[in-house]
Amino acid sequence: MNMPQYQWQTTARPTAAELDVGLRQHMLRVFNYMGLGLVMTGLVAFLVASTPALYIPIFTTPLKWVVMLAPLAFVFFFSFRIHAISSSTAQMVFWLFCATMGLSMASIFLVFTGTSIARTFMITAVMFGAMSLYGYTTKADLSRFGSFLMMGLIGIIIASIVNIFLGSTALQFIVSVAGVLIFTGLTAWDTQRIKEEYAEHYDTESLNKLAVMGALSLYLNFINMFQLLLQLTGVTREE
Numbered sequence: 001m002n003m004p005q006y007q008w009q010t011t012a013r014p015t016a017a018e019l020d021v022g023l024r025q026h027m028l029r030v031f032n033y034m035g036l037g038l039v040m041t042g043l044v045a046f047l048v049a050s051t052p053a054l055y056i057p058i059f060t061t062p063l064k065w066v067v068m069l070a071p072l073a074f075v076f077f078f079s080f081r082i083h084a085i086s087s088s089t090a091q092m093v094f095w096l097f098c099a100t101m102g103l104s105m106a107s108i109f110l111v112f113t114g115t116s117i118a119r120t121f122m123i124t125a126v127m128f129g130a131m132s133l134y135g136y137t138t139k140a141d142l143s144r145f146g147s148f149l150m151m152g153l154i155g156i157i158i159a160s161i162v163n164i165f166l167g168s169t170a171l172q173f174i175v176s177v178a179g180v181l182i183f184t185g186l187t188a189w190d191t192q193r194i195k196e197e198y199a200e201h202y203d204t205e206s207l208n209k210l211a212v213m214g215a216l217s218l219y220l221n222f223i224n225m226f227q228l229l230l231q232l233t234g235v236t237r238e239e
Helices: 016-049 052-059 063-084 087-105 107-111 114-137 142-166 169-198 204-233
Strands: none
Touching: 016 052, 016 087, 016 107, 016 169, 016 204, 052 063, 052 107, 063 087, 063 204, 087 107, 087 204, 107 114, 114 169, 114 204, 142 169, 169 204
């Protein structure tokens, strides 16, 4: 899922040296937020999956649908309310979102072996890191791929919903493969977009919120890539 772009308050144009230093600091802040968000998600997911008193009431009752859909509510909140909240509130909501994602993802520890989860996470990290580095360093304009990637994303979302009713293994395989490719491309595109948005010289408050939104975009790319790869390569506990 890719986050929408916004119009932010701007400040006086910095020098090239100031822009370079500021950009590095901004990107570091984005990746720090994202990394800490992944850690929080992983810890919450592992804690819930390791505690029967927590996962039984969640995943054996209709509450599981609330937990699964709650992250989407956070994304909509960010999309429509980011300008109306402070940067500190945006950070707090981001951490709550990551924790809620942990609740939602606890089921993977119940379905897949720990070894396959760890292996898939490392594969995802390498793929994500390589594509994000490409997006940051390339001189090519990746924006021309944006519409194609978003159409592909909409396509796999529709196909996933349809497959809930069909239960087709073949369709699930196609969705997983296509999804990995799309989120890999979105990682490079989002990284370049975040870098270029900084060059518009926003004020401090807007930059802090922009860092949170950038972290959310990259976080979603990573999580989706990880889940799709797990569907392709993960080993279930029954196997």
